[in-house]
Amino acid sequence: MGKIAINNERCKGCDLCVHFCPKQVILHGSSFNSKGHRPPKFQDDGVCTGCAICARICPDVAIEVWR
Amino acid sequence: MQKVYERPESMADVQMSYCPGCLHGTVHRMIAEVIDELGVREQVVGVCPVGCAVFMYEYMSCDMIEAAHGRAPAVATGVKRVLPDSVVFTYQGDGDLAAIGTAEIIHAAARGERITTIFINNTTYGMTGGQMAPTTLLGQKSTTCPTGREAMREGFPIRVCELLATLDGPIYLARVAPVNAAGLVKTKNAIKKAFQKQLEGRGFSLVEVLCNCPTQLKVSPIDSLKWVEENMVPYYPLGEFVDR
Numbered sequence A: 001m002g003k004i005a006i007n008n009e010r011c012k013g014c015d016l017c018v019h020f021c022p023k024q025v026i027l028h029g030s031s032f033n034s035k036g037h038r039p040p041k042f043q044d045d046g047v048c049t050g051c052a053i054c055a056r057i058c059p060d061v062a063i064e065v066w067r
Numbered sequence B: 001m002q003k004v005y006e007r008p009e010s011m012a013d014v015q016m017s018y019c020p021g022c023l024h025g026t027v028h029r030m031i032a033e034v035i036d037e038l039g040v041r042e043q044v045v046g047v048c049p050v051g052c053a054v055f056m057y058e059y060m061s062c063d064m065i066e067a068a069h070g071r072a073p074a075v076a077t078g079v080k081r082v083l084p085d086s087v088v089f090t091y092q093g094d095g096d097l098a099a100i101g102t103a104e105i106i107h108a109a110a111r112g113e114r115i116t117t118i119f120i121n122n123t124t125y126g127m128t129g130g131q132m133a134p135t136t137l138l139g140q141k142s143t144t145c146p147t148g149r150e151a152m153r154e155g156f157p158i159r160v161c162e163l164l165a166t167l168d169g170p171i172y173l174a175r176v177a178p179v180n181a182a183g184l185v186k187t188k189n190a191i192k193k194a195f196q197k198q199l200e201g202r203g204f205s206l207v208e209v210l211c212n213c214p215t216q217l218k219v220s221p222i223d224s225l226k227w228v229e230e231n232m233v234p235y236y237p238l239g240e241f242v243d244r
């Protein structure tokens, strides 16, 4: 069991975490942050393993992970 | 649950200037993690390039110096020789290292300087608008070879690791591509090994990181990683070229 938190203001909406998450629990976002980027949404449904692959690819260090 | 992943201490809590999805930030974070894990933050002196990573000194929480274009290995040589106990690294793009700074990197490697170079090969001059780099692939379009690079006109792309592997000064040369989950782990491991080699004090170490430039490729970040895997990796094989 794991969970992540995305820092929406640091995120640039590149969606690399969306594509890298092996459990597909990060979904393309629909609302904008103050800089006009669209941070993705974490689906907290108990499927996340806390593997931190999303955090390792994130170019903007916007993801924290708990396990 | 406990926190298992957060910003490394050696990285400043600031917004970086890179385009969305650019791996410069990913590689910065790996370097910061390695510095933390080796516990050498107080000894580290990094040397920044000219290129998109020119503001790297704003993003790292360790001592950093800004060098003139391509001259980071010369600056790093000076620092390391004056402060032999320091841990010195350069961070350089392909325009910086393989074009204007070709002489500096070859001679620093040949001298076996006890420094570590992190070389970002993204096949382009990202900062100045996507001009051809020495590493631009044959057939690849750029603003200065708009119909695609042709060997008989623009020459052949340079494989930096293989070139430096002919020298006796380097003790570690590796090429990695952080474009998938396994590649992320291998990239971090190679960067860590390169720093550990420097700590052994026997010679020069370099990690070439195949990276993306989604802005100049004009594709999405995820497609730019696929492009690296499908086009760069066949020409720039991954692996360790020197490990002694």
Ligand SMILES: Cc1ncc(C[n+]2csc(CCOP(=O)(O)OP(=O)(O)O)c2C)c(N)n1
Binding pocket: B049, B050, B051, B052, B053, B069, B092, B093, B094, B095, B096, B097, B100, B120, B122, B124, B125, B126, B127, B128, B133
């Ligand atoms: C002496 C000098 N010549 C030329 C330039 C212009 N210039 C700035 S960045 C750059 C190339 C950067 O490309 P690269 O090293 O591949 O880094 P990237 O921007 O792709 O990360 C050039 C030619 C300069 N700043 N100084």
Ligand code: SF4
Binding pocket: A002, A003, A004, A020, A021, A022, A023, A024, A025, A026, A047, A048, A049, A050, A051, A052, A053, A054, A055, A065
């Ligand atoms: S920690 Fe792993 S499973 Fe959880 S969101 Fe990130 S990549 Fe997906």
Ligand code: SF4
Binding pocket: A006, A010, A011, A012, A013, A014, A015, A016, A017, A018, A039, A040, A054, A057, A058, A059, A060, A061, A062, A063, B021
């Ligand atoms: S990888 Fe980072 S910057 Fe990119 S969308 Fe995910 S959280 Fe945002």
Ligand code: SF4
Binding pocket: B017, B018, B019, B022, B023, B024, B052, B122, B126, B127, B212, B213, B214, B215, B216
């Ligand atoms: S221009 Fe290319 S290398 Fe520079 S920050 Fe943007 S994506 Fe990265």
